[in-house]
Amino acid sequence: MKRVFLTLTLLFVFVITSNASFGQESVMLKYNFKEGKSFKTTMNLTNEMVQSMMGQEMKATSNVGVVSEYKISKVDAKNNATALVTILDLAATTVAMGKEDVVKKSDFKKENICAEYDQTGKSISGKLIDTTEDFSKVGSFQGFVKLQALPAREVKVGEVWNEKQIDTVNNGPSNPMSLMTTAMETEYTLVGKEMREGKNVYKISYKSSMELAGKGKQMNMDLFLEGTGEVTGFFYFDPTASIVVYSEGNTEMNSTITVSGQQNMSIPMTQKVKVISTTVEL
Amino acid sequence: MKRSLLLVIIITLCFSFPEKLFSQRVEKGERRITNELLKEYIDFLASDSLLGRRAPGNELDLAADYIAAQFEKFKLDKINGSYFQTVGFYSQNLDTQNSFLKISGNNTSKEYQLKTDFIPFEMTLNGSVKAEIVFAGYGITAPEYNYDDYNGLDVKGKIVLVLRHEPGENDTTSVFGGKNESKYSFLATKLENAKKHGASGLLLVTDPINHIMLKPQGYPWPSLSKLLPQDNLPIQLDKRDGSEIPVAQVGENIIKQLFGSVDSLKKIQITIDKTLKPNSFPLAGFNCDLSTRLTYKEYSSKNVVGFIKGTDEKTGDELVVIGGHYDHVGYNKEHKAGEDYIYNGADDNASGTAGVMAIAKAFTSMKQKPRRSVLFILFTAEEMGLYGSAYYSNHPLFPLDKTVAMLNLDMIGRNGNDTLNIEGASINPDLTALILKENESVGLKYVPSGEDMFGRSDHYNFFVKGISGVDITSGLHKDYHTVRDNPNTINHTKATRISRLIFRTTWSIANDNKYFKILKNK
Numbered sequence A: 001m002k003r004v005f006l007t008l009t010l011l012f013v014f015v016i017t018s019n020a021s022f023g024q025e026s027v028m029l030k031y032n033f034k035e036g037k038s039f040k041t042t043m044n045l046t047n048e049m050v051q052s053m054m055g056q057e058m059k060a061t062s063n064v065g066v067v068s069e070y071k072i073s074k075v076d077a078k079n080n081a082t083a084l085v086t087i088l089d090l091a092a093t094t095v096a097m098g099k100e101d102v103v104k105k106s107d108f109k110k111e112n113i114c115a116e117y118d119q120t121g122k123s124i125s126g127k128l129i130d131t132t133e134d135f136s137k138v139g140s141f142q143g144f145v146k147l148q149a150l151p152a153r154e155v156k157v158g159e160v161w162n163e164k165q166i167d168t169v170n171n172g173p174s175n176p177m178s179l180m181t182t183a184m185e186t187e188y189t190l191v192g193k194e195m196r197e198g199k200n201v202y203k204i205s206y207k208s209s210m211e212l213a214g215k216g217k218q219m220n221m222d223l224f225l226e227g228t229g230e231v232t233g234f235f236y237f238d239p240t241a242s243i244v245v246y247s248e249g250n251t252e253m254n255s256t257i258t259v260s261g262q263q264n265m266s267i268p269m270t271q272k273v274k275v276i277s278t279t280v281e282l
Numbered sequence B: 001m002k003r004s005l006l007l008v009i010i011i012t013l014c015f016s017f018p019e020k021l022f023s024q025r026v027e028k029g030e031r032r033i034t035n036e037l038l039k040e041y042i043d044f045l046a047s048d049s050l051l052g053r054r055a056p057g058n059e060l061d062l063a064a065d066y067i068a069a070q071f072e073k074f075k076l077d078k079i080n081g082s083y084f085q086t087v088g089f090y091s092q093n094l095d096t097q098n099s100f101l102k103i104s105g106n107n108t109s110k111e112y113q114l115k116t117d118f119i120p121f122e123m124t125l126n127g128s129v130k131a132e133i134v135f136a137g138y139g140i141t142a143p144e145y146n147y148d149d150y151n152g153l154d155v156k157g158k159i160v161l162v163l164r165h166e167p168g169e170n171d172t173t174s175v176f177g178g179k180n181e182s183k184y185s186f187l188a189t190k191l192e193n194a195k196k197h198g199a200s201g202l203l204l205v206t207d208p209i210n211h212i213m214l215k216p217q218g219y220p221w222p223s224l225s226k227l228l229p230q231d232n233l234p235i236q237l238d239k240r241d242g243s244e245i246p247v248a249q250v251g252e253n254i255i256k257q258l259f260g261s262v263d264s265l266k267k268i269q270i271t272i273d274k275t276l277k278p279n280s281f282p283l284a285g286f287n288c289d290l291s292t293r294l295t296y297k298e299y300s301s302k303n304v305v306g307f308i309k310g311t312d313e314k315t316g317d318e319l320v321v322i323g324g325h326y327d328h329v330g331y332n333k334e335h336k337a338g339e340d341y342i343y344n345g346a347d348d349n350a351s352g353t354a355g356v357m358a359i360a361k362a363f364t365s366m367k368q369k370p371r372r373s374v375l376f377i378l379f380t381a382e383e384m385g386l387y388g389s390a391y392y393s394n395h396p397l398f399p400l401d402k403t404v405a406m407l408n409l410d411m412i413g414r415n416g417n418d419t420l421n422i423e424g425a426s427i428n429p430d431l432t433a434l435i436l437k438e439n440e441s442v443g444l445k446y447v448p449s450g451e452d453m454f455g456r457s458d459h460y461n462f463f464v465k466g467i468s469g470v471d472i473t474s475g476l477h478k479d480y481h482t483v484r485d486n487p488n489t490i491n492h493t494k495a496t497r498i499s500r501l502i503f504r505t506t507w508s509i510a511n512d513n514k515y516f517k518i519l520k521n522k
Helices: A002-019 B002-030 B035-045 B058-074 B187-196 B252-259 B262-275 B346-364 B387-394 B429-442 B459-463 B492-510
Strands: A027-029 A038-053 A056-075 A081-096 A099-105 A113-117 A123-128 A153-155 A160-170 A179-196 A199-218 A221-238 A243-260 A265-281 B084-094 B100-105 B108-112 B118-120 B127-135 B159-163 B201-205 B247-250 B281-292 B294-308 B319-325 B373-379 B403-409 B419-423 B469-473
Touching: A027 A199, A179 A221, A199 A243, A221 A265, B002 B346, B002 B492, B035 B058, B035 B346, B035 B492, B058 B294, B058 B346, B058 B373, B084 B387, B100 B252, B108 B252, B127 B201, B159 B187, B159 B281, B187 B201, B201 B252, B201 B281, B247 B281, B252 B262, B252 B281, B294 B346, B294 B387, B319 B346, B319 B387, B319 B492, B346 B373, B346 B403, B346 B492, B373 B387, B373 B492, B387 B459, B403 B459, B403 B492, B419 B429, B419 B492, B429 B469, B429 B492, B459 B469, B469 B492
Parallel strands: B127 B159, B159 B201, B201 B247, B319 B373, B319 B403, B403 B469
Antiparallel strands: A027 A153, A038 A056, A038 A265, A056 A081, A081 A099, A081 A113, A113 A123, A160 A179, A179 A199, A199 A221, A221 A243, A243 A265, B084 B294, B100 B108, B100 B281, B118 B247, B127 B281, B294 B373, B419 B469
């Protein structure tokens, strides 16, 4: 049971990582990647998860820190960019049922993931380069290469725009939740221009509602996931570098994992997740 | 001098003879427990024909009948005329057609949507209530913190609306649990408190200060879901006691009707959190009509029991329990042709079941009957959450205050010839010391464990009732809960040695008047 709890914690960490981060007077809000440029992103995620059963509750907290480097290796005629992503440092701590589990890793080989983005930050393709068993333990790689979504057009200060996004991620048979679908509706507002660390940046706030559905198998039991959530947050867009330099998001989610097979159980969960991410041009 | 030497010899013989005789008797009984006997039992219980012995189920019932037939052959006594103790289970689903929430007041009447606006709680009554609504803060009565949301509030026959969580949820200086939450945060605690104060229904709402998501949070009723399987509902042990009341978690729209806005409720919550003084009041003029209807499926299974009455006048009604679970996790309904799909559970726990049966046979083969009574019990539904032993400990066939010890055998046939694990050793020091003393004759190599598994088998339900209980096991292995846990992987010599050890230990407890302390706080 404890093992299932921990697996689910890590699974959710990556689900949230991949979905809590979002897309930014008048300003052109789009990524403008240049070949040969590199960026370093530091992401910190805290997650509080409460599983409840018959009115009793069990709490787990986790903290995940990831430092990664993006090297733009190619930009095509459509301005789609290919980035080679290296996970420089990974640290995850989970505390559940009075026990602490710590994973630390800083010696992955270079260039773990190859990802292609359009100017909105949407990932067009993603490929795992590092197929070592060592890296496979990290889990779903999509969570590491997700960028904030930008509308790729001129936006005026005070303007509000909406985005609908449905992502289906096939995590492969080794992941307990092999197929995950996330549907999000997000309302963005360009709040205005601010000075941040000596640079003019634009602040964009957002509010999303999301629905999650997933299917998978573990220990020959069928797993089903169903959930709803709400996300609030903001991020800063640096128009000079054409990147998002800082983002902060809070997510709350209600979800259920249902296990069916050798054992039948439904585990309702509530989650509070905070993600802070900082990016600098190298 | 010669005479005194003779006297010493006579006295020595007088004292050593019964001990030697006792030892010979034990060894005679012990010899009844053989590799062949264990193999015979395990091979049947873990055969493909029993399809993995999932509870509840026909194949598991066949296993129960087999064990009972052996008990009869051993001439163990029945209890209340039977070798079975019936254990009832149920699964429940929400009857969406007949569950509703209507709130009227202040010239408005609204009927709310299931799932979007309200979700009945899993511990709700299968029934309905129509009453006035009273707001009772967090619904907490905590005398140790001089805090009572119900102080001076009349909620008898009324529906109480309470906030989830507790004051100062994220405050590390909170008198309650702060970030770690205390028991007062649990919905079960809030429900019990509402019932204790005479409420006839309960509505729970997410506290808006610390949470952005105000949708009703509740039990994932399969009937409210398009995704979750409808035919494979979680099975629960019957814990309904007739004291249930209708309970539902409600969302933002209900807050708006009752308080005018979410901000109004936030202000109330802020005041409570800041002053730690309750702010409870009747929601004057509002009436609620709440119906939470459930559909049930009933199931049953059996614990298998056999008994030897103790012969001693003083201690004959005291009881030693020796047991283990005989169920396992079943089989994969969806599988490819030619693929192994049966979880035979040879080690988990045909081995422990066979051990208990073999020990029962050894006991009944003894001419001398034990001074204390001995109960042999094979539990159903351990794999579902220790349900069989939970049922026994709540519906004991013999008084629990007369039960001196519980020895549980769970997975005793793997990991080499000579290792022995005792789960619960550190909190059952006396019982463990006795097992290790008896082990001097058996010679197994004791491997102290980290106690991580203590709560994961049936001895635990005895321990929580104050009875010294340990699990004797040969430990986990790579085939645990896989289709590879087959009879051909069992080390019968190991299972036999562990069974002999537990026979010796049980025999010793049953013929002595020792009691065993437990360390509950450790």
